[in-house]
Amino acid sequence: MNVHPGGMADLVRRYAWEATPLGPMSAWPAALRTTVDLILGSSFPMFIAWGSAHTVIYNDAYVPILGSRHPAGIGLPFSVLWSEIWDETGPLLAAARDGRTSHFENMEVRLLRNGYPETAYFTFSYSPLRGEDGAIEGVFGVCHETTSTVVSERAQRGQAEVMRQMFEQAPGFMAVLRGPGHVYEMENAAYRQLLGGREAIGRRLADVVPEMVGQGVVDLLDQVLRTGEPYVGRCERFIFSHPNGREEEIYLDYVYQPIINALGEAVGIFVQGHEVTGQFLARQALLAADHHKDQFIATLAHELRNPLAPIRAAARLLESGNLRREQISHTTAVITRQVEQMAHLLDDLLDVARITKNQVRLQKxxxxxxxxxxxxxxxxxxxxxxxxxxxxxxxxxxxxxxxxxxxxxxxxxxxxxxxxxxxxxxxxxxxxxxxxxxxxxxxxxxxxxxxxxxxxxxxxxxxxxxxxxxxxxxxxxxxxxxxxxxxxxxxxxxxxxxxxxxxxxxxxxxxxxxxxxxASFSLCPEDPVREIRVERRSILLADDNRDLVDMLSQFLEMQGHSVVKARDGLEALTLARTVRPDVAILDIGMPGMNGYQLAQAIRKEPWGVNMLLVAATGWGHDDDKGRATASGFDTHITKPFGLDSLEALLVERRQPALAG
The missing domain is CATH 3.30.565.10 (Histidine kinase-like ATPase, C-terminal domain)
Known part of the structure; x- marks a missing residue:
C-alpha cells in the first residue's frame, strides 16, 4: 500500500486498525489496500465502508463534509459516524452490498456535524467493492456536497418566482415580444384582459390583434427594433374589435422598450402600459363642464341684462314726470313683467342648487x-x-x-x-x-x-x-x-x-x-272670491336698500298705512321704541344690527310682544326660515316679492288685539 504523505494519509498510517474489525493494515486484503490508496490520492470527496460493520476510511476532500466529526470519525462504523441519517443511508449501503449501485443528486439530509442541526444537500453514488474472490466486501462512496449550489439556485428561483408573480400581478399591462415578427413570449393578467382573452403566446401580434395593423402599431414596433430607441405613447386612441363584432374605443399610456442582447442588438420589445380611458373621459367631461360653465355665465349675464335694460328705460321715463296716466300704467307694467322674469330665473337657479345639495323636502x-x-x-x-x-x-x-x-x-x-x-x-x-x-x-x-x-x-x-x-x-x-x-x-x-x-x-x-x-274622488269647486278689507296699520320698514324702502313705503302709504323708514338695525330699534308700530318689515342683512338681533330686541320689550314681525330677505332656504322663526319673526317672505304678496300677507296676518 502506497500511503501519501500528510493529512489523511498520515492519519491512516498511524491509526490503530488492529482495534477495529479491519485488523492491522498488514492483514488487509489487496482490494482494500488498493482502494484506500486510490481515495487518498484523489482530490474528490470519497470514502470506503468495509466489511459487515461498514468501517469508514475517507480522504482529505471528505474532511469538510464531516465538520467537527473529524478526525474522530475514522475507523468508526458508518451507522455510528452518521447515526442521524442512518435511516436514509443504511438501505443504500445494503443495496450496494447486494450488488446494486445508487446515485442521487442534491439529496436533502439533516446533519449534526457541527454541534447543531443543519440542512445539507449532496450528490453521491454508492458502488459495491469486491474482494479477490469476487465477493462483495464493502461499499465505495463518491460524495460531493452541493448545499451552497442548491441554496443559491433556490434563492434565484425564489427571486425569479417573485419577479414572475410581480410581472403577472402588476396593475399595468405587460408583454414581451420577440423577433421581427413580434411573437408573444410573455404576457401578464392585465395584458390578457386587454386582449379580451385571446390566445397570444407563440403567435405574432399581427395575427392576435389584426385590427392593430391598420392603426400603426406594427410600424411602431418595427421602428423600435430597427433604431433601438424606445417609444412612449401618451393617451393614444385605439379601436379593439371583440370576437362578437363589437368595437371598443380605448385610450392607453404605454412604452415600447427595446430588449438589447450582448451584441447591442435589439432582439425584442418589452411592452408596458396602463389603460387610461376612464381618466381621458373624466378629463373630457371636466373640459366640457368648464365649457358649459363659461357658456352658462355668459348666458346668465345676457339673461339678467335683458330685463334690466327695459327696467332702466322705464325708470328714466318715470323720472321725466311728463307721462300720461296710460303711459305710467304701461311703464310700470313693463317693470313688473321684467322683475317677475328675473325672479323666475333666480328661483330656478336656487331650486337647481337645492336639488344638487339634496336640500329639497317634498310635501307629498x-x-x-x-x-x-x-x-x-x-x-x-x-x-x-x-x-x-x-x-x-x-x-x-x-x-x-x-x-x-x-x-x-x-x-x-x-x-x-x-x-x-x-x-x-x-x-x-x-x-x-x-x-x-x-x-x-x-x-x-x-x-x-x-x-x-x-x-x-x-x-x-x-x-x-x-x-x-x-x-x-x-x-x-x-x-x-x-x-x-x-x-x-x-x-x-x-x-x-x-x-x-x-x-x-x-x-x-x-x-x-x-x-x-x-281617482276615487271628484274635484270640489273653488271657493267663491271674497272681498277682504285691509286694516290700516302703522308699519316700520327697515332695509339698507334705499330704493326698495322708498318703493315699498310709497305703495303701503297708497294703501292707507302709516309708514316709518330706517336704513339700519340700530335706527330701526330707536324708531320702534318711539313709534311702537303694529307691523315691522325687517331686512336680515343690515349694518349695525342684523334683522335677527333686531327681532330679538323688539320681542324683549313689552310693547313688542304682539307686534307682527316680517322677515323680508333674499335668503329663502328652510334653514333661514327656521332661524327667522327662532329669532321671533312671525313670518318670512323671500325677495324679490310682489306687492300683491305683501298686501295679502297684511290681510292674512291680523294683529292680535291688545289686552286693556
Whole structure:
C-alpha cells in the first residue's frame, strides 16, 4: 500500500486498525489496500465502508463534509459516524452490498456535524467493492456536497418566482415580444384582459390583434427594433374589435422598450402600459363642464341684462314726470313683467342648487293629475296664447290620483309647456296627455317645434345643456329648466325621457311618476272670491336698500298705512321704541344690527310682544326660515316679492288685539 504523505494519509498510517474489525493494515486484503490508496490520492470527496460493520476510511476532500466529526470519525462504523441519517443511508449501503449501485443528486439530509442541526444537500453514488474472490466486501462512496449550489439556485428561483408573480400581478399591462415578427413570449393578467382573452403566446401580434395593423402599431414596433430607441405613447386612441363584432374605443399610456442582447442588438420589445380611458373621459367631461360653465355665465349675464335694460328705460321715463296716466300704467307694467322674469330665473337657479345639495323636502299629498296639468297651464297659458299655438289636452284614463308634491309637479309640467311654447314657431301645435302606465302616471308634452339632434337627446337634461338651434333663438335661456325638471322628477322616484326624430321634427317629453291609481274622488269647486278689507296699520320698514324702502313705503302709504323708514338695525330699534308700530318689515342683512338681533330686541320689550314681525330677505332656504322663526319673526317672505304678496300677507296676518 502506497500511503501519501500528510493529512489523511498520515492519519491512516498511524491509526490503530488492529482495534477495529479491519485488523492491522498488514492483514488487509489487496482490494482494500488498493482502494484506500486510490481515495487518498484523489482530490474528490470519497470514502470506503468495509466489511459487515461498514468501517469508514475517507480522504482529505471528505474532511469538510464531516465538520467537527473529524478526525474522530475514522475507523468508526458508518451507522455510528452518521447515526442521524442512518435511516436514509443504511438501505443504500445494503443495496450496494447486494450488488446494486445508487446515485442521487442534491439529496436533502439533516446533519449534526457541527454541534447543531443543519440542512445539507449532496450528490453521491454508492458502488459495491469486491474482494479477490469476487465477493462483495464493502461499499465505495463518491460524495460531493452541493448545499451552497442548491441554496443559491433556490434563492434565484425564489427571486425569479417573485419577479414572475410581480410581472403577472402588476396593475399595468405587460408583454414581451420577440423577433421581427413580434411573437408573444410573455404576457401578464392585465395584458390578457386587454386582449379580451385571446390566445397570444407563440403567435405574432399581427395575427392576435389584426385590427392593430391598420392603426400603426406594427410600424411602431418595427421602428423600435430597427433604431433601438424606445417609444412612449401618451393617451393614444385605439379601436379593439371583440370576437362578437363589437368595437371598443380605448385610450392607453404605454412604452415600447427595446430588449438589447450582448451584441447591442435589439432582439425584442418589452411592452408596458396602463389603460387610461376612464381618466381621458373624466378629463373630457371636466373640459366640457368648464365649457358649459363659461357658456352658462355668459348666458346668465345676457339673461339678467335683458330685463334690466327695459327696467332702466322705464325708470328714466318715470323720472321725466311728463307721462300720461296710460303711459305710467304701461311703464310700470313693463317693470313688473321684467322683475317677475328675473325672479323666475333666480328661483330656478336656487331650486337647481337645492336639488344638487339634496336640500329639497317634498310635501307629498294625494293629488289629481288633471288638476296638476290645469294649474301648469295657468302658468304657461299666457305664453302659449301669445305665440298663438294650438293646444290640445287629452286625459286617456279619466281621473288619475297620485302621491306627489303638487307645487313641484306643477313646476315640472309648466317648465315642459314653456319650453314647448318657446321652441315652437308661432301657430304651432302642443299636446298634453295623461295616462296610466302600470302603476305610473305618465304625463307627455309633445310639440312640432325645432326638435332635437340624436346626440342632444343624451345630454338634454344635463345642467347648462342647450341644443344649438335653441341658442340661436331669442328664447335661448340658461339651459337649467330641463335639469330642474329631471331633478324634481328624480326626487319623486320617477323618470323623464326626451324623444325627437331630429332637427325640425318636434319633441316629446314624458314624465312618469309612481304610486298612481284611478281617482276615487271628484274635484270640489273653488271657493267663491271674497272681498277682504285691509286694516290700516302703522308699519316700520327697515332695509339698507334705499330704493326698495322708498318703493315699498310709497305703495303701503297708497294703501292707507302709516309708514316709518330706517336704513339700519340700530335706527330701526330707536324708531320702534318711539313709534311702537303694529307691523315691522325687517331686512336680515343690515349694518349695525342684523334683522335677527333686531327681532330679538323688539320681542324683549313689552310693547313688542304682539307686534307682527316680517322677515323680508333674499335668503329663502328652510334653514333661514327656521332661524327667522327662532329669532321671533312671525313670518318670512323671500325677495324679490310682489306687492300683491305683501298686501295679502297684511290681510292674512291680523294683529292680535291688545289686552286693556
Amino acid at each position: 299629498e294625494a293629488v289629481n293629475a288633471d288638476e296638476l296639468v290645469a294649474l301648469a297651464l295657468e302658468t304657461s297659458g299666457p305664453l302659449i296664447e301669445a305665440r298663438k299655438h294650438q293646444l290640445r289636452v287629452v286625459h286617456h284614463d279619466g281621473a288619475i290620483e297620485l302621491d306627489a308634491d303638487p307645487v313641484r309637479i306643477v313646476q315640472v309640467i309648466s317648465n315642459l309647456l314653456s319650453n314647448a311654447a318657446k321652441y315652437t314657431d308661432p301657430g304651432g301645435k302642443i299636446t298634453v296627455e295623461t295616462r296610466l302606465d302600470g302603476d305610473m302616471c305618465a304625463v307627455s308634452v309633445r310639440d312640432n317645434g325645432i326638435g332635437l339632434r340624436r346626440e342632444a337627446l343624451r345630454d338634454v337634461f344635463r345642467m347648462f345643456s342647450q341644443e344649438q338651434s335653441a341658442l340661436e333663438r331669442s328664447e335661448g335661456g340658461l339651459g337649467i329648466g330641463l335639469a330642474l325638471v329631471k331633478g324634481l322628477v328624480d326626487l319623486h322616484g320617477g323618470t323623464v325621457e326626451a324623444e325627437s326624430t331630429g332637427v325640425g321634427g318636434g319633441s316629446q317629453f314624458t314624465v312618469r311618476l309612481p304610486a298612481a291609481r284611478r
